[in-house]
Amino acid sequence: MRVGARGRRVTVKRRKPASPEAPISRIYEVRNAERLQDLCGPHHRHLQILETKLADFGLRAESQGGGILLIGTAEGVSIAEATLAELERRIRSGTEANDMEVEGAIEAALTPGQTFGGLVGLKKPIKPQTRGQAKYLELLANADNGLVFGVGPAGTGKTFLAVAAGVAELTTGLRQRLIVTRPAVEAGEKLGFLPGTLEEKVDPYMLPIWDALRDLMGQEQMERRMARGEIEVAPLAFMRGRTLKNAFVIVDEAQNTTVAQMKMVLTRLGRDSRMVVTGDPGQVDLPGSQPSGLKHALRILEGVDGIKAHYLTAADVVRHGLVSRIIDAYAAAGEG
Numbered sequence: 001m002r003v004g005a006r007g008r009r010v011t012v013k014r015r016k017p018a019s020p021e022a023p024i025s026r027i028y029e030v031r032n033a034e035r036l037q038d039l040c041g042p043h044h045r046h047l048q049i050l051e052t053k054l055a056d057f058g059l060r061a062e063s064q065g066g067g068i069l070l071i072g073t074a075e076g077v078s079i080a081e082a083t084l085a086e087l088e089r090r091i092r093s094g095t096e097a098n099d100m101e102v103e104g105a106i107e108a109a110l111t112p113g114q115t116f117g118g119l120v121g122l123k124k125p126i127k128p129q130t131r132g133q134a135k136y137l138e139l140l141a142n143a144d145n146g147l148v149f150g151v152g153p154a155g156t157g158k159t160f161l162a163v164a165a166g167v168a169e170l171t172t173g174l175r176q177r178l179i180v181t182r183p184a185v186e187a188g189e190k191l192g193f194l195p196g197t198l199e200e201k202v203d204p205y206m207l208p209i210w211d212a213l214r215d216l217m218g219q220e221q222m223e224r225r226m227a228r229g230e231i232e233v234a235p236l237a238f239m240r241g242r243t244l245k246n247a248f249v250i251v252d253e254a255q256n257t258t259v260a261q262m263k264m265v266l267t268r269l270g271r272d273s274r275m276v277v278t279g280d281p282g283q284v285d286l287p288g289s290q291p292s293g294l295k296h297a298l299r300i301l302e303g304v305d306g307i308k309a310h311y312l313t314a315a316d317v318v319r320h321g322l323v324s325r326i327i328d329a330y331a332a333a334g335e336g
């Protein structure tokens with residue numbers, strides 16, 4: 001789905017010759033005079049910002065009765081339409097249109113993942129930050145994808161975006177439960193012998209998950225849903241023998257599952273559930289030379305109907321800029 005003028009392209013006047021860079025003009029139609037004024041801004045300042053930011057596309061924007069005339073390259077006009085549609089969406093949801101919002105809408109329209117329709121029900125909106133993330137989010141946001149593998153190096157948002165999709169499905173009522181599990185390589189089954197509640201036992205290892213949940217739904221909602229049993233964060237061993245129904249299940253750090261563990265968890269998928277498996281085949285911490293269940297699953301499940309795998313790369317790292325260079329250096333040394 002393209003975030004665009006949503007059927008508003010009423011007038012299309014193409015100039016000759018129809019070379020790709022030839023300027024085109026289209027009218028972004030706005031029937032409501034007050035809305036038109038909000039979009040254009042005082043003394044048409046918003047249109048000036050649009051022209052300045054999209055100068056590379058030769059964009060010109062003029063208010064006309066009933067709409068905004070956009071002239072520029074085809075790409076520029078499309079971005080301007082997407083910007084105006086995003087700005088309209090913000091205004092409709094009660095945001096005051098000001099210079100900052102215009103700039104934010106332009107940024108949203110310019111983001112590589114413009115095709116992503118968005119996850120709803122989150123405390124803060126999530127947007128893809130790279131092309132790879134955009135594709136991954138598209139897969140995650142489509143509830144028809146029963147099993148999605150998110151594979152790639154550290155810091156590409158594999159876990160965070162999976163948690164965002166899970167939170168969105170939980171808070172919008174599409175799924176009754178959100179279950180996040182990780183193989184506890186170090187502690188393993190020994191966790192069962194530590195004192196305290198389950199969360200206390202697994203907290204340090206599960207911290208990144210709690211951080212993401214807190215970020216995406218807020219502490220209060222997170223605790224409320226946890227108390228109601230709607231959110232479960234537990235080591236992989238706790239999944240054994242269960243059928244996970246009506247749940248969004250995330251298997252994180254899946255590179256550290258054994259082949260048997262991976263098969264065990266994949267076959268837990270119950271009715272009305274979805275599963276996202278995330279991991280980095282370059283970071284296997286399994287003792288000895290045990291084969292990784294993730295690598296094995298990716299190999300044998302490739303091409304199976306209804307199963308999607310998405311590969312993020314160093315280009316998708318959203319941590320410090322140095323991280324992607326570190327990953328590349330390790331890969332070059334043959335250790336990634």
Ligand SMILES: Nc1ncnc2c1ncn2[C@@H]1O[C@H](COP(=O)(O)OP(=O)(O)OP(=O)(O)O)[C@@H](O)[C@H]1O
Binds near residue numbers: 127133156319
């Ligand atoms: N699109 C996004 N919007 C906002 N924050 C993001 C986005 N993508 C990633 N992040 C942030 O980047 C951080 C790293 O993401 P995450 O922990 O999911 O990476 P990962 O690929 O699972 O890495 P690792 O393999 O180390 O667990 C997260 O803490 C999250 O806050």
